[in-house]
Amino acid sequence: MKPPSEKSAGRRPSRPSYEPLQPHEIELADFFVRMAGILGVPRSVAEIYALLYVSTGPVDFDHIQGRLGISKGSVSQGLKFLRDHEMILSVKEPGSRRERWQPTPSLAASLVALLRSQVLPALEQAQPGLQRVLADAQARGSQPEVIERLSRLNRWNSRALELAPLLLPPPGA
Amino acid sequence: MKPPSEKSAGRRPSRPSYEPLQPHEIELADFFVRMAGILGVPRSVAEIYALLYVSTGPVDFDHIQGRLGISKGSVSQGLKFLRDHEMILSVKEPGSRRERWQPTPSLAASLVALLRSQVLPALEQAQPGLQRVLADAQARGSQPEVIERLSRLNRWNSRALELAPLLLPPPGA
DNA sequence: GCCTAAGTTCAAAAATTATTGAAACTTCAG
DNA sequence: CTGAAGTTTCAATAATTTTTGAACTTAGGC
Incomplete structure (x- = not known):
């Protein structure tokens, strides 16, 4: 159900209308x-x-904006996010500056990468702090139960950090 | 730096002051x-x-509020969340109505439970919809690539649902 | 080299989510 | 029973996050 005329043939569609989802x-x-x-x-x-x-095929900027009915800014930022997390790929048309986008082959890999990018930095940054918290607790002679908890937390953190690189090698592999 | 007097000895501390973290x-x-x-x-x-x-030991409502410097409402809601996700346990004092809280023994188990509670409902609710989306795509004879993607998504969803109960049995086990 | 299609940026507006606090409810010690 | 300690509820407010859109930048076709 598209608005009546498209101004005849291949004329520059001044505001090509896109179907909603x-x-x-x-x-x-x-x-x-x-x-x-x-x-x-x-x-x-x-x-x-x-x-x-x-x-079915790669989709360009304007189609995304049109079909989802969202702003240019959102599309740009959204594509940036997806690009940064390697969740999409672009195909360039021959005689045009326009890019067309499609999902990366493996959604699984994308998800793992996304998780990594959120969890890893937190683990890394926490490492020294957690060790300090534990040392502190030991120094002040806290209840053994608390010491035990904090030790376990430290061990986990370390193991997670060791495991992380195996889960998916950082950019370039 | 606590407000001057505590009104001498063990008098009912009308506004007991708690140390900040x-x-x-x-x-x-x-x-x-x-x-x-x-x-x-x-x-x-x-x-x-x-x-x-x-x-070191179980902590009561007022201490939580006092030491964290947050409102009663937040404490109540926070404890509810943690209780609902079985991340904390309460110990009742003998002659008092007051409850005192401590973490569940296994943080790992708590985390898994938390994840389950977020992901599972989404997977369950999505199941029929995803199947419909796939059927739809097949019916309309979409590109094989798209069909393949959607099939994979369906398979994943199913497998995740099968695996879920093994990961941690639902309330009661 | 220009000029414009294509995309980015970012401050302001809108939408969402978290926190507060006062009132209501509940439970049990007396 | 009754009173009040202990907790929950929830509408209002505050904080945070997301989206918008207009101004700006960039790349590349001509």
């Missing part, structure tokens, strides 16, 4: 939005990913 | 706050847990 597309988007929410990824980002995910 | 406690709280943030758990909840975690 179809029910089946909405359903998928909802799923991604929910999952993303758990990791604190904003709705618009999840929607963009969902759109690329159900789309 | 010590540096080592703050350090630990920061760690928990950050980790909690990844899962979208609010700061105040993480702080409460951290306080119980470094404390």
Whole structure:
């Protein structure tokens, strides 16, 4: 149900109208939005990913904006996020500056990368602090139970940090 | 630097003043706050847990409120959250209505439970929708690549649902 | 080299989420 | 029973996060 005329043939469509998401597309988007929410990824980002995910070929900037009905800024920021986390790839058209986007082959890899990027920095930054907290508790002769808790926390943190690189090698592998 | 007098001996302390968190406690709280943030758990909840975690014995409502400097409402809601997710346990004093709280023995188990409670419902609710999306795509003869993606998503969802109960049995085991 | 399509930036507005605190409820010690 | 300690509730407010859009930058076609 597109607005009447498209000003005849291939004329520059001054405001090409895009179809809103179809029910089946909405359903998928909802799923991604929910999952993303758990990791604190904003709705618009999840929607963009969902759109690329159900789309048959690569999708360009204006289509994303048009079909999702969101602002240029959101599209730009959303694509940046997805790019930074290596969740999407771009294909350049031959005689045009325009980029067209599609999801990275493995969603699994994308998710792991995303998790890493959130959890790792926290673990790394915490390392020295946690050790200090433990040392402190020992120094002041806290209850053995508390010492035990804090030790376990330290061990976990260390093991997580050792395991992390195996889970998915940092950029470049 | 506590407000001058405590009205001498063991008199009912009309507004007992609590020490603010010590540096080592703050350090630990920061760690928990950050980790909690990844899962979208609010700061105040993480702080409460951290306080119980470094404390030598069980801690009561008023101490939590006093030491963290947060409102009654926040403490109540925070404890509710932690209780609901089985991350803390209460010990009742003999001749008093007051409850005192301490962390559940296994933080690991707590975390798994927390994750479950967020992810599982999403997976469950998504199940039928995802199947419909796939069926739809097949019906309309979408690109094989898209079909493949959607199939994989469905398979994952199913496997995750199968695995979930093994990861940690639902309330009662 | 220009000029404009394509995309980015970022301050302000909107939307969402967390916290507060006063009132209401509950439970038990007396 | 009754009173008040102990806790919960929830509407209002505060804090945070997301989205918008207009001004700006950049790249590349001509």
